[in-house]
Amino acid sequence: MNVMLKTGVATLALIASGVAALAADKVVMQIDGAAVPFYSPLYAGVENGFFADQDIEVEFIYAGASDILTNIAAGNVDFGFPNGDAVVAAAANGLPVKVVHTTYQRGIGALLAKAETGIETYADLKGKTVAVTSLGSPNYLQLQVGLQDAGLSLDDIKLEVVSTGAIVQALQSDQVDAIVFSELRKYNLEGAGVDVTMILSNDFLPSFGNVVVTSSRLLEENPDLVKRFTNAVTASYEWVIDGHVDDALEISFEKYTPTWADQKELLSTAFKNSFVASVWQSDLTREKGLGAADLDAWQANADILAKYEVVDEAPKAADFVVDPSSIGE
Structure with missing residues (x-):
């Protein structure tokens, strides 16, 4: 009887585990450019289970910024990681895209x-x-x-x-x-x-580097998924900032960018002196958390691009930029 009971419990546990595994949301994130160590926080986030903690399984693919935004708008991919200037141009052209995590607080x-x-x-x-x-x-x-x-x-x-x-x-x-x-x-x-x-x-052009973007439709129809995804991104970057730059680089070299391994010392310096020091963090993120959106700065960026006729008309920042803390509210 005890053996049968234990077997039944074990079977139920396996079934529950299988259900949990099947419940993970599979998403595709298209990243600007190619697989390079500069994206190691995202790679580390996968390997350390930060996305799995949010019941998300993510696949990374790559393309140019304008293609990413076209794919986001069309629903071909779930999330993108393009440069902020390209997002402004896309919004100015009427593409239904939303910044949901201002990952880079300034342009690089x-x-x-x-x-x-x-x-x-x-x-x-x-x-x-x-x-x-x-x-x-x-x-x-x-x-x-x-x-x-x-x-x-x-x-x-x-x-x-x-x-x-x-x-x-x-x-x-x-x-x-x-x-x-x-x-x-x-x-x-x-x-x-x-x-x-x-x-x-x-x-001369206050802007933003890579930011997490999704479609207006996905944000409206599944804000919970978007919230969980941005939570995973934040956790990934927090881990790197919290003294794990070299660990993240090693993860990148081992599984994603092996040809860069001989540049570890150089990359470590770049991460600590630029990314950790002033790109991923700002006075705003120290107050509101990583990925926080400064709508005034976004608007200034859009206005400057319109002033120099890079875009025909400046879109309103509030129409295409969302602060992660407000998602799902």
Whole structure:
């Protein structure tokens, strides 16, 4: 009798376990660019079970920012992780997208040039060859605003489009005079012995780096899933901030980005000096938690893009940006 009772209990436990496993929501998150260690908090979130804790099974796929937003609007993917400038452009074009976690509290776009070129301001780009990764990239938007702010236009430079995997090498090998890409690549160049001049795009275009986006429809129809997803993202980034930068990088190298393993020291420095110090955290996040949305800053970003005619008309931030704390209320 006792054996039968124990067997029955064990069977019920297995059934319950199976039901729980089947209950996990499977979602697809499309990330900007390619699999790189800069996304290690998300990778660590999966491996550490932070998404599973929220009953979510997530698959990561990759694309350019504009494609991500098109896919989000069409319902082809559940969540995206594009750059904030691209989200503003998408909202201005009427795409039904919602920022639900302002993960990067500021933009990380930057113009990088070898110090020996003498390029120290955007005005110095006149007649120079400048590269971006695509004409749909956030950095292309930043380049246009930077040039206009300096009294120049795209006609004053020679524009090159170079893939994400080759753009840093293009600068290093003098194929181009400058690139508009990510401030984090400054560490790669300096690690290779290159003296670099950097102009942060955020200095003239207050903006946001990667943010979590979903569709208006998913947010309306399943706010619980969106809330749980943003909770998992927050937990993932909190873990890294709380002294686990190197651990997150090791997870990334082992399962997601093995070709980057020899750059651990450089990446660790970049994470601690940029991401942890001032990109993922701000005065606002210290008050309201990671991913908090500053609607005034979002509106300022949209207004500047409209001022320089990068978008036809500035969308209202409140129409496409949501603070994670308000989801489901």
